[in-house]
Amino acid sequence: MTMIGWASFIAVLAVVAACAKPLGSYMTSVMNGERHVLTPVLGRLEALVYRLSAIDPAEEMPWRQYTAALLVFSATGAVAMYAQLRLQQKLPLNPAGLGPVDPALAFNTAVSFLTNTNWQAYSGESTMSYLTQMTCMTYHNFASAAAGIAVAAAVVRGLVRVQAKTIGNFWADLVRVSLYVLLPLCVVGGLFLVSQGAIQNLKPYEKVEGVQGFSQTLPMGPVASQEIIKQLGTNGGGYFNANSGHPFENPTPLSNFVSMFAIFLIGGAMTYQFGRMAGDQGQGWALFACMSLLFLGGFAALYHFEQVGNPILAAHGVAAAGNMEGKETRFGIATSSLFATITTDASCGAVNAWHDSLTPLGGLVPLFNIMLGEVIFGGVGSGLYGMLLFVVMTVFLAGLMVGRTPEYLGKKIEARDMKYATLGILIPSFAILAGAAWAAVRPSALQSLANAGPHGLSEILYAYSSAVGNNGSAFAGLNADTWFFNNTLGWAMLVGRFFVMVPVLALAGNLAGKKRAAPSPGTFPTDTPLFVGLLSSVILVVGGLTHFPALSLGPIIEHFVMLAGKLY
Amino acid sequence: MKKLLLQAILLNAWLIVILGLAYPLAMTGMAQALFPKQANGSLIVENGKVVGSELVGQAFTGPRYFQGRPSAAGAGYDGLHSNGSNLGPTSKALMDRVDKDVAALRKTFAQKGPVPADLATASESGLDPDISVAAALWEAPAVARARNLPAARVARLIRRHARPRTWGFLGEPRVNVLEVNLALDGLSLKNAPKAVK
Numbered sequence: 001m002t003m004i005g006w007a008s009f010i011a012v013l014a015v016v017a018a019c020a021k022p023l024g025s026y027m028t029s030v031m032n033g034e035r036h037v038l039t040p041v042l043g044r045l046e047a048l049v050y051r052l053s054a055i056d057p058a059e060e061m062p063w064r065q066y067t068a069a070l071l072v073f074s075a076t077g078a079v080a081m082y083a084q085l086r087l088q089q090k091l092p093l094n095p096a097g098l099g100p101v102d103p104a105l106a107f108n109t110a111v112s113f114l115t116n117t118n119w120q121a122y123s124g125e126s127t128m129s130y131l132t133q134m135t136c137m138t139y140h141n142f143a144s145a146a147a148g149i150a151v152a153a154a155v156v157r158g159l160v161r162v163q164a165k166t167i168g169n170f171w172a173d174l175v176r177v178s179l180y181v182l183l184p185l186c187v188v189g190g191l192f193l194v195s196q197g198a199i200q201n202l203k204p205y206e207k208v209e210g211v212q213g214f215s216q217t218l219p220m221g222p223v224a225s226q227e228i229i230k231q232l233g234t235n236g237g238g239y240f241n242a243n244s245g246h247p248f249e250n251p252t253p254l255s256n257f258v259s260m261f262a263i264f265l266i267g268g269a270m271t272y273q274f275g276r277m278a279g280d281q282g283q284g285w286a287l288f289a290c291m292s293l294l295f296l297g298g299f300a301a302l303y304h305f306e307q308v309g310n311p312i313l314a315a316h317g318v319a320a321a322g323n324m325e326g327k328e329t330r331f332g333i334a335t336s337s338l339f340a341t342i343t344t345d346a347s348c349g350a351v352n353a354w355h356d357s358l359t360p361l362g363g364l365v366p367l368f369n370i371m372l373g374e375v376i377f378g379g380v381g382s383g384l385y386g387m388l389l390f391v392v393m394t395v396f397l398a399g400l401m402v403g404r405t406p407e408y409l410g411k412k413i414e415a416r417d418m419k420y421a422t423l424g425i426l427i428p429s430f431a432i433l434a435g436a437a438w439a440a441v442r443p444s445a446l447q448s449l450a451n452a453g454p455h456g457l458s459e460i461l462y463a464y465s466s467a468v469g470n471n472g473s474a475f476a477g478l479n480a481d482t483w484f485f486n487n488t489l490g491w492a493m494l495v496g497r498f499f500v501m502v503p504v505l506a507l508a509g510n511l512a513g514k515k516r517a518a519p520s521p522g523t524f525p526t527d528t529p530l531f532v533g534l535l536s537s538v539i540l541v542v543g544g545l546t547h548f549p550a551l552s553l554g555p556i557i558e559h560f561v562m563l564a565g566k567l568y
Numbered sequence: 569m570k571k572l573l574l575q576a577i578l579l580n581a582w583l584i585v586i587l588g589l590a591y592p593l594a595m596t597g598m599a600q601a602l603f604p605k606q607a608n609g610s611l612i613v614e615n616g617k618v619v620g621s622e623l624v625g626q627a628f629t630g631p632r633y634f635q636g637r638p639s640a641a642g643a644g645y646d647g648l649h650s651n652g653s654n655l656g657p658t659s660k661a662l663m664d665r666v667d668k669d670v671a672a673l674r675k676t677f678a679q680k681g682p683v684p685a686d687l688a689t690a691s692e693s694g695l696d697p698d699i700s701v702a703a704a705l706w707e708a709p710a711v712a713r714a715r716n717l718p719a720a721r722v723a724r725l726i727r728r729h730a731r732p733r734t735w736g737f738l739g740e741p742r743v744n745v746l747e748v749n750l751a752l753d754g755l756s757l758k759n760a761p762k763a764v765k
Contacts, residue, residue, distance in 0.1 A: 007737035045586070053578035054571075068569070073576040080580060126648050139588030143580075171579060178587060190595050191602065197623050200599035200607045205648075208620050211749055214627040216620070217647045218609055225595040242641075242650035245692030247623035248609065253739025309685075310657045317670040318689070319682035319702075325662065325689040326652040329637070329698035332740030353692050356654040363656075455656035477654030558658055567660040 001300075001307055005334030009299050012260050012338065013292060016268040016377070020288065023265065024272025030180045031153045031173060031273070033057070038180050049175055057175075060166035063509025066154055067502055069170035070147060074114050074498075077143055081136045082110040094129035095204040096219075101127065108486035113140035115497035116148055116379060118230070118237025118349055118472035119489060121481040125219040125240050130202055137237060138226045145233025145266075146177040148381030151501055152270060155385045156277045158508025159409050162516045167508050181266070182232060189262055190228040196258075197251030198224040223248055231262035234379040236349030236472040244339070244352040245328050253330055256352060260339055263348045267291075267377030270384045278409055282527030287387055290532045294376045294539065295345055298365050303337040305362035312565055326357030337362070344369035347379030349472030356450070356459065356475040360558035363475070364551060367462050370469040371551075372543040373428065379470060385504045391526065392421040392507070394538045398524045398531075407523055410516035420507035427499045428468045429546045435464035435492050436550065445484050450477025453568030454561060458554035463489060468496035612746070620746050625697040628749060630676045631710035634699070636745045637686055638669055641694025653690040665690075677710040698742035701730045715756050725751055 029036040050057050061069065084091070085106040089099050101109065105121055112119040113136065124133065150173030157167045194200050199220060206218040223239045227249050230236060240246040250256050268288065275284020309323040322333040331339070336353035343350050344366035355366050369376065375387040392408060396418055399406030406413040439445040439460045449456040459475040466473055467489040474480070480489060525531065599607035610622040620626050625636045627645040642649035655662035670683050684703035699707075704726045712722040729748045732741050 004733070004737045011737070049579070049582050049586070052582050053575055055575055055579065065572075069572055069576070072569075072572045073579065076573070076576045077580045080584075123649065123651075125650065134592045135584050135588035138592055139584050142587040143583060171575060175579070175583075178583060183587070183591065186591070187595065187598075191598060194595075194599040194603045194607050197606045197610050199609050200596050201609075202596060203608065206609060206611065206618060206621075208618050208626070208647075210626040210628075211619050211746065211753070212626075212628050212633055214645070216624075216626050216645060218611075218621055218624060219647055220609065222592045222596055224599065224607075225592040240650050240693075242652070242693035242695065245652070246650050247621075247625075247693060247695055247697055251610075251623045253734040257734075257738050312657065312663060313666060313685075313688075314682075316663055316666045317674075317683055318666060319685050321685040321702075323657070323689075324685045325657075326654065326692050327689075328692045328696050329686050329700055329742045330696075330739050335739055351692070354652040354654050356656055357652065359657050450654050451656040451659050453658055455658055458656075475654070475656075476652075477656070558656070562658050566658060567663055568658055 001303055005303060008257065008335050008338050012264065015261050016264045019265055020268045020272040023269035024276060027181055027269055027273045028276040030176050033172065038184065042179050046175055046179055055171045057169055057172035059169055061169055062166050063505045066167055066170045067505045070151065070501065074147065077140065078110045078114040081113065081140060082106050084132060084136055085109060088129045088132045091129065091131050093131035093202065098127060098129050104483050104486035105481055108490040111490040111493050112472065113137060113237065114144060115470050115493045116144035116235055116347065117467060117470040117493045118235045119467055119493065120237055121486055123241035124238060130221050133226060133239060134222055138229060141226065141229040141233050141235040142178050142182055145182060145235060145380045146174045148379055149177045150174050150381065151505060152381035152384040155388060155504055155508040156274050158512040159411060160278050161512045164512045167512055182229060185232055186228045189232065189258065190224045192258060193224040193227055193255050196255035198227055198255060199248045200224040228262065230350060231259045231348065232266060234263055234346045234348040236343065238350060244350045250352055253335065256331055256335060256339065260342050263342050263346045264377045266380045267346055267383045274384060280527065283409065286527045286532050290535045291376045293536050295341065298345060298369055299338055299341040302341050302362050302365040303334060305359045306333050306337045310359055310562065312562060315565065323359050326354030328352060340366050343473055344471060345374065345376035347374040347382055347469055347471045349466065351473050354476055355473055356477045360555045360562055363458065364555035366473065367465055367555065368543065368551065370465045370471050371432065371547045372539055374469050374471060375539065382470065389421045389424045389504065390535060390539050392417060393425065394535045395524060395526065397538060398534065404522050407517060408526060410519065411511050411514050412517060416510055417507055420503040420510065424500045424503040425542065428496050431468045431492055431495045432464045433550060435488055436461045439488065442484065448479040448482055448485060451568065454554050454558040458558065461550055461554050464492055467492035470496050622747065623697055624695045626746060628745060630707060631714040633749045633752065634704060634707050634711060634745050636699060637696050638690045639694040640690045645695060647695065650693045650695055652692045652694060677707050679706060697744050697746060699745055701726065701741050701743055704743040704748065715752065717755065717759060725755065
């Protein structure tokens with residue numbers, strides 16, 4: 001590891017921290033429906049959208065109605081996307097003449113973008129038309145990200161409102177986040193990516209006669225506009241198969257830096273927004289500190305193991321300069337390691353290096369990050385509400401230790417709340433392990449593996465973790481475009497999204513109705529270094545204990561196998 | 569419920585118009601106006617013909633040309649199938665490929681000893697435009713011999729085209745293979761005996 005390598009880590013964290021306050025304050029005004037700097041510019045458009053959609057933004061919704069709106073919105077969006085994928089050959093803006101998408105793949109893809117997973121069992125450049133990329137992929141990148149942020153805002157309202165029946169208006173939250181937060185950031189960030197060389201056009205693919213006579217077809221398309229929302233919305237679905245390693249998506253070290261920053265930007269700001277809405281900034285910074293700590297640990301491990309590299313390669317005549325298999329020269333070991341950490345800390349899933357080709361313990365880090373629930377800055381919205389589930393768990397454990405009813409922000413955490421929080425934490429882990437176990441005993445599923453031995457198990461484990469965690473990155477050697485994987489991973493994504501969102505919203509609804517108790521001397525403060533340490537330990541212990549047995553059969557055993565020089 | 573359904577359908581429709589159509593189209597318009605070269609793929613035109621993109625690696629075989637990294641995109645540098653090998657660290661297939669590549673590289677570039685790490689490993693995209701400076705210098709002596717150029721001349725060319733880290737800490741120093749090969753052709757043209765024609 002070098003100081004230069006660590007400099008990128010420090011730079012990303014510093015910029016995210018610096019933007020947390022301004023963006024977090026702005027997002028608070030947006031979510032509160034107050035006037036803000038963009039109201040004069042886009043206020044009319046917002047009002048028009050409400051009018052045309054028969055929506056009253058002032059209507060307050062109880063948690064059940066809020067959840068129903070979320071589910072109906074998601075379902076209708078997914079049906080529309082499925083239909084378009086099946087019919088894209090009949091629609092315009094398809095210069096490459098790409099045909100309809102197979103039903104199982106269309107189901108998987110529609111679910112994948114709906115749930116903010118962006119798992120891709122297809123190659124964009126040879127499967128999706130320009131119109132599909134715009135109205136399906138780009139649109140759902142916005143919508144699923146906005147839905148996540150909306151839910152997180154509703155959860156925070158549940159925490160801070162006193163004896164209230166409602167937690168906000170889903171439609172208004174969704175529209176405001178899309179128009180006032182995501183859209184302006186995307187316009188600025190997208191143009192920056194174009195300046196670096198990310199393409200943005202509607203031209204036909206370019207046929208090239210190479211300098212030494214090898215011909216090549218360069219794919220074209222409206223890439224940058226999708227690329228930026230892919231990062232900002234922690235979606236992660238690349239325009240091209242190679243995702244953020246593709247030179248037309250992520251052309252330079254600078255575009256790479258902006259991509260990494262964009263992945264964490266909103267997640268970081270939401271901790272500040274949380275503090276602002278809770279009326280106690282320390283609560284927000286405590287979460288920020290916990291996230292930074294876990295981010296640091298993940299990067300240090302991943303960077304270390306990638307830099308040490310693979311001793312077997314050295315024995316085969318390759319200079320020992322770290323593990324470059326599956327990485328781009330312009331990013332190198334350090335920034336590729338940083339990107340892999342960030343994309344799985346958040347539920348982004350964009351990749352600029354293939355995780356399948358990471359060293360065993362290097363590859364364990366992204367897998368473990370996802371298994372922890374992607375709460376380290378996390379997916380936009382989902383990171384915050386996922387983290388709040390762990391906070392509830394932590395205050396409960398602390399309460400057990402001192403023998404008092406646990407409280408958070410003055411709200412008593414009681415049996416019902418704990419049931420919802422536990423469901424939100426346990427259902428995903430169960431889905432990961434059950435799904436992976438099922439695939440691992442199906443001979444036909446095993447034919448999809450690109451690697452044998454313990455690495456094969458890691459591929460399966462990663463697939464279900466990524467799907468349930470709504471991450472979308474992959475140990476991509478696994479051929480996931482089969483009937484079995486398209487369907488089971490599709491359902492895994494739905495479980496991972498909605499079987500967390502619904503308990504979380506139920507928790508919010510339940511907390512909103514409670515009184516706020518004044519802090520007493522026995523109250524366990526939740527904005528201290530002690531609490532940050534305890535919270536981090538709870539996250540690691542819950543994630544570790546649940547998944548350690550599976551991890552030990554995959555990446556951990558592979559590490560020792562690699563040191564022994566054994567091949568599969 | 570019926571009301572919710574209607575609202576959901578309408579809102580999806582209008583947001584698709586704004587975020588799925590108007591936004592990417594407006595971005596395309598702005599990008600074409602502000603950064604036309606980049607927005608269209610940073611294409612390199614020589615004598616009226618597009619010979620490649622500055623950003624996308626293309627296939628070369630040494631020693632007359634600098635050679636890029638092994639590519640798992642289709643049959644190699646296939647723009648329609650960007651991909652890496654996705655082979656794991658204990659994969660026999662990976663080591664077989666590395667053995668083959670290492671032997672071929674040593675033969676092509678008349679070198680012994682360890683091969684620079686990037687030259688023996690497949691990139692992420694399969695379209696990596698760059699190699700490390702160390703790799704370019706490793707290939708340079710053979711390239712110079714194949715082109716009848718002084719070795720120092722070729723090494724100087726590499727240093728001139730080497731790109732440093734951005735801001736001193738982002739990414740890695742590197743050489744763009746297509747760029748340096750075009751410069752090499754230019755150099756050979758200048759050095760070529762006048763009689764050729």
